[in-house]
Amino acid sequence: MLRRHGLFWLKTCPRLNVPRGQYVAISHSLNISIINQQRLYAKGRRRNQISKKEMKPLNFSIPNYISVNKLANLLNCRVEKLIKDLTALGFDNITTTYILSKEYVELILQEYNFALPSLSTSTNLDSVYEELKSPVNPNSLTKRPPVVTVMGHVDHGKTTIIDYLRKSSVVAQEHGGITQHIGAFQIITPKSGKRITFLDTPGHAAFLKMRERGANITDIIVLVVSVEDSVMPQTLEAIKHAKKSGNELIIAITKIDRIPQPKERERKIEKVINDLIVQDIPVEKIGGDVQVIPISAKTGENMDLLEESIVLLSELMDIRAENSPKTVAEGWIIESQVKKQVGNVATVLVKKGTLQKGKILICGNTFCKIKNLIDDKGIPISKATPSFATEIFGWKDVPHVGDEVIQVKSEAIAKKFISQRQDLVEVQKNSSIVERLNEERALAKVHHANKDKSKELENEDAALDREQNVGPKIINYIIKCDVSGSAEAVSESICSLGNDEVKCNVISSSVGMPTESDLKMAQITDSTILCFNLGNLPSEVINNRAGIKIKQYNVIYKLIEDVTETLTVNLKPIFEKKIISTVDIREIFDFRLKKKIIKIAGCKVNNGIIKKNSMVQVVRGPNDDVIFEGTLSTLKHNKDDVAEVSKGHECGITFENGFEDFKPADRILVYENVKVPRFL
């Protein structure tokens, strides 16, 4: 089990058939250990051998998320038993409020011998478009140009190299100087006449972003090191990326023109090489295969050598791809933007197949019917083959840099797959919320356990609820708006409301009517759904069965006012003492009750009324030092017990808990606790 973005990545899961990249929401602190997980799966395998006849039918549908408590209800078993069984299965620190994801519920149900209709599908965000791709046909692979990324420390000369290459290629190809920045460009080497594709800045950014996703769009990295500075922090960073990516490496030692004196130049170049050897770069000097080319991007010295070295290396690498128009085309977005007059455009680096006008591409949450293809010189082209970067017009929305592009047969198919992907995005969003909740609850539980061990015996949920009062009280909201701008504005406005005692927490904010999944999430997180500018809501949303509070607004200040009011109501109450009567103690009487002598305060009510259940303070001296605070035990008029005594009348008083340390001239202040209005 591998950890990934705080979730756990089930690499191989025999029963769920979870593919690489599929993850399930288990919190760090509450995860089931690897050993226990293996135990769970091993049990699962044995369970698979149980005959179908022995299986119990499942009479409910499995929700995406469910608390242990509710699962126990559905299974008609005691929650304590379910927790015990879950612990035996390997779940640590499970509480009744712990939220289980569908995948785990399925495992648990199998453990309980339930016949599941079919196990969760194995699609995830990374693989949702996989089935659109065509398998590689080794027979139709043809050579393609290498794709090169230039990396190195700041100011070491990356841009100057790229500028030199672009300009020289423009001049060489006589395209009249029309150049345009599309994130990648191609050169034709002067000697061998071979093509190389360079990822232009932000090639570096795109490279890193795609590498994060496990994709590798570069074949060769040119590591630029200034002869003057040698290896610097970002050089090390680039070396790290290069090693991790497994890309071939070529070293370009730049700015050699700055050291005209040959011997000094030689010495400096040697130093750079030695510094690289220290970093475990297998340069040719020590018998390795990493070429080192000293260059000047200013004067052009050895630039042709650098280009030819790249060609040579790519020849050795034998870089190939399918380029037939019949192959399903694939590529990567390396730049995207909205252009005036033409709309959404994106530069696609082609990985396989051939891009042509009219073809339909899917990418993230958008798609495109290719209207036009433009090359890096700004010239319209009829097709783009592997390793070419081309600007493509016709996207419905601007695709994201680093996203994969895949050809689809029709717009209908594109829409269908995008909708599937959006569902998965929703599921992923929810799993991270669930994970956060589980973690918060686990932390609260640990806090609770540390603070008061004796509470362990108490009802866990009740104790947990109390502990969750530690820190500010959190009021959860789910925001649904007409447009994303409003969703952001509402979310930002209400997030800033609150103080140390009570705070808003936006569980999610999105565009559109509240969905089934929003309602479920609101139920799990005890959230109110705030709808802004949505018009009439469907009655099944307003009258939802779970009783989730849905509030509707079309004026933002009204929404903020309402949320502020809710927060205010949730502020901890503050009470002030209000004196409603004062009573003088005049004499002390001894009263014999059975064998005990009891002291009675003989008093006179100065103002107001004293009642039997009044809260009082007994005060003494000029500073009204409080010597007792509490309630009365008895209140008598003459010898009779009375409920109250009013102004001007005498009475006999004893106090709760046997307090008798009063003297004549002490005073009794009768008070009420009055709630003080609070504001945020």
Ligand SMILES: Nc1nc2c(ncn2[C@@H]2O[C@H](COP(=O)(O)OP(=O)(O)OP(=O)(O)O)[C@@H](O)[C@H]2O)c(=O)[nH]1
């Ligand atoms: N003399 C000389 N100057 C160079 C050479 N290469 C780059 N320079 C200069 O070095 C400075 C930095 O060069 P850039 O190409 O901007 O460096 P960079 O690595 O792209 O910098 P960042 O984009 O900021 O990371 C500029 O003033 C260039 O003119 C070279 O080969 N010779």
